[in-house]
Amino acid sequence: MWFRILDLEDRVTLLAEPDTPLPPSLVAKIVRDHGPVVTSTTWVNNPQDEQEWHLAPMLAAELTRRRDQLLIWWDMLSAEHRALFVEHRNERLPDGYAAVVVGAFGVGTTVNEADSVEFTPIARDFLEWKARELAT
Numbered sequence: 001m002w003f004r005i006l007d008l009e010d011r012v013t014l015l016a017e018p019d020t021p022l023p024p025s026l027v028a029k030i031v032r033d034h035g036p037v038v039t040s041t042t043w044v045n046n047p048q049d050e051q052e053w054h055l056a057p058m059l060a061a062e063l064t065r066r067r068d069q070l071l072i073w074w075d076m077l078s079a080e081h082r083a084l085f086v087e088h089r090n091e092r093l094p095d096g097y098a099a100v101v102v103g104a105f106g107v108g109t110t111v112n113e114a115d116s117v118e119f120t121p122i123a124r125d126f127l128e129w130k131a132r133e134l135a136t
Contacts (some may be wrong), residue, residue, distance in 0.1 A: 003063070004121060012132065014055065018063040022053045064095045066105070072128040073103040085119070086134060089127035092116040 003011060010026055055063065074082065081100060084093075093101065095115045104123035119127065 002059070008125070008128060012129045014063060015067050015125055018060040018067065018128050020054075022055070024053075027053045036068065055087055055116070066122055067126070068102060070123065074126075074130065076103070082130070086127050086131045087123050089119060092118045 003014070006014070006026075013020065054060065077085070077100070085101075093116060095117055098117045101117050101119060101123075104126070105120045
C-alpha cells in the first residue's frame, strides 16, 4: 500500500490531516525512492500552486474514513485502555484484549503467538499520533 512506504512521521501527519499539503521534501523523496507511486491517482498538485501537492481526493477520503473509524474506537476506550494501548502500540498484547483491539481494524495473530494480538499497521500509526498528542 502506498501509505506504508512513507516514514512514520509522514504517516502520522497524513493520518491526522489527510488533506494537508505535502511538504516539497516529501514529494521529492517519494519521487526519488518510489517514482511509480507518484501518479495522479495518488498525489495531485494544486492548480494555483504547482509546487503544492496533496493526496488524491479518493485516497484522502479513504484515509479520512479510516481515521474517523479509529477516532470512534478511541472515544469508546477507557482511560486505562488508552494509556495501555499507547504505551504498547508496537508490542503484542495478551489475547484477552482481542475484543477491544478488533475495533482498530482487526488484530494480527500468528500460529507461534496465538495467545496474543497486535494492532494493525494503521492502528499503530494512529496510536503514535495519539501518543504525540498526549505528550504535548
